[in-house]
Amino acid sequence: MRAEPSERLALFLRANDEEEAGRRYPGLLRALVSGGKSRPGASEAAREMAGQVLTVPAERSGHLVVLLGLLAECGEPELRRNIRAGLDHYLKLLGTVRENTPLGAALVYLLAHFPEDAASILPVARSGFLDQDDLSRLERCLAVFTPETPAIGRSWPSPARWRLSDAERDHERRWLTTLTRDAVVAFWEKDTRTLLAYMGAKAAAAISTRQVESEAPDEILPVRAPQATGRTSALFDKYAPLFRCPACGGRLVRRGTAITCRDCAAGYLTDEGYLDLSGTAPGAGDQIAGNSPLYLSRYEPLLRPAFLRVNGTNWSGAVSIADEDAYLIDHVRPAAGPLLDLGAGTGRWTKVLASHLGGERIIAFDLAAAMVRRLGEVVPDSLVMRGAAGNLPFADGTLGAVNCWNTIQSIETPYQTIHEIGRCLGRGGTFTMLTYRHSPDPLYRYFQQRHESCLGVTSFDPEEMREALSKAGMTVMDQYTPGSFLIITAVRR
Numbered sequence: 001m002r003a004e005p006s007e008r009l010a011l012f013l014r015a016n017d018e019e020e021a022g023r024r025y026p027g028l029l030r031a032l033v034s035g036g037k038s039r040p041g042a043s044e045a046a047r048e049m050a051g052q053v054l055t056v057p058a059e060r061s062g063h064l065v066v067l068l069g070l071l072a073e074c075g076e077p078e079l080r081r082n083i084r085a086g087l088d089h090y091l092k093l094l095g096t097v098r099e100n101t102p103l104g105a106a107l108v109y110l111l112a113h114f115p116e117d118a119a120s121i122l123p124v125a126r127s128g129f130l131d132q133d134d135l136s137r138l139e140r141c142l143a144v145f146t147p148e149t150p151a152i153g154r155s156w157p158s159p160a161r162w163r164l165s166d167a168e169r170d171h172e173r174r175w176l177t178t179l180t181r182d183a184v185v186a187f188w189e190k191d192t193r194t195l196l197a198y199m200g201a202k203a204a205a206a207i208s209t210r211q212v213e214s215e216a217p218d219e220i221l222p223v224r225a226p227q228a229t230g231r232t233s234a235l236f237d238k239y240a241p242l243f244r245c246p247a248c249g250g251r252l253v254r255r256g257t258a259i260t261c262r263d264c265a266a267g268y269l270t271d272e273g274y275l276d277l278s279g280t281a282p283g284a285g286d287q288i289a290g291n292s293p294l295y296l297s298r299y300e301p302l303l304r305p306a307f308l309r310v311n312g313t314n315w316s317g318a319v320s321i322a323d324e325d326a327y328l329i330d331h332v333r334p335a336a337g338p339l340l341d342l343g344a345g346t347g348r349w350t351k352v353l354a355s356h357l358g359g360e361r362i363i364a365f366d367l368a369a370a371m372v373r374r375l376g377e378v379v380p381d382s383l384v385m386r387g388a389a390g391n392l393p394f395a396d397g398t399l400g401a402v403n404c405w406n407t408i409q410s411i412e413t414p415y416q417t418i419h420e421i422g423r424c425l426g427r428g429g430t431f432t433m434l435t436y437r438h439s440p441d442p443l444y445r446y447f448q449q450r451h452e453s454c455l456g457v458t459s460f461d462p463e464e465m466r467e468a469l470s471k472a473g474m475t476v477m478d479q480y481t482p483g484s485f486l487i488i489t490a491v492r493r
């Protein structure tokens, strides 16, 4: 039987040292929250926790403060009132924090839940130790929504990192006029939830490692790629026997820039930019680029590293860009046929593959029109294609290798995609994948999950993933799981 929150809290508070408190913490978390909802007795326990934050050692206090933030998010009025009753304590504690510490990260996360107290919180926060990322997140979460000039879709991972050019501001103004007021409000609220999840994950990681890591933007390592020689039509002809109609599986033929299915007569498009075998409108699948060209230029240096930090628990940078490059070069081993880079995005990692295997060997594949347009510039030697991962337009066993790097978590049908990869991959060819596993730390997992639901992505149980790969005819040769990454190389049997 589950112990009451108050019993678990007493055990946690009575722990002889911080190691013991750390071991008792998951039990306290489980007693307080389940499935994103507070459990009976949580409200009383929260009142006591709010009363204790000043009396326990800083490390234990950080644990309590994160739990209070997490409970505040559950939203029940009495629980929230009990947590808010400790506001003076939290501010006093914030005033004592002199540097970037786990307790500071926890306090920022907790205080971000009380916009009604912005006037008391912000002067203390602004006079203290907070760095620009933490402070701007706190300010944004406490801000009142202003319909005239809402900054939406550009506060994650930190509003301080978003400085717009005049052209970007113009674009944004035009974009806002296309949205209804309800859509703008929904965007604003989702931004707040995403920031809270990010701050919670940062605090949870800091508490578990006992340090706060810098959020400096990543330096994007340059990759040399061959000069442009290819053309879409010529590359289509080179690989023509590989393609199949996504509607009926029939063979495709090209006349000029028109591509037609010999069996069902469905028509597809090609030009010198990219081949479109998606069978969908150009806007479909634009998750990252979305309506905003603002994201494309910020994806690699800002958004992607932030995503890896939260979903991969990569706060200390255990997986660097150089590590990713090295992994690909060490593990991608194509059989006969081209390498499909599935979900190639803005192409930085496609370019690594192109420089390793030669651009003409690569098919850069994505569903988002904005991404494939960009890919045409980044890997001009490669065939760039628009298509859907869950219904790959390739004949069975025709691909030499498949790479799916930081992508499968964004695809709506990940296991169907694994099945498709197995179907298209030739015997002996490798499938390399970087994605995420559920964090084994229950507190961190809570925030990872919140973050995932805000961004519309998922993480995986490694066992389930191995089973799916096996069912799709692939055998895992290498599995690497630093933080909560799931990096796999499998080979087609």
Ligand SMILES: C[S@@+](CC[C@H](N)C(=O)[O-])C[C@H]1O[C@@H](n2cnc3c(N)ncnc32)[C@H](O)[C@@H]1O
Pocket (backbone or CB within 6 Å): 285, 286, 287, 288, 304, 342, 343, 344, 345, 346, 347, 349, 365, 366, 367, 368, 371, 387, 388, 389, 390, 404, 405, 406, 407, 410, 411, 412
């Ligand atoms: C997070 S980005 C990854 C980009 C790059 N591989 C990297 O390592 O950063 C995921 C990409 O998958 C694409 N994507 C999402 N769903 C897709 C689908 N069903 N079919 C093909 N591409 C898809 C998105 O458009 C996006 O460019």
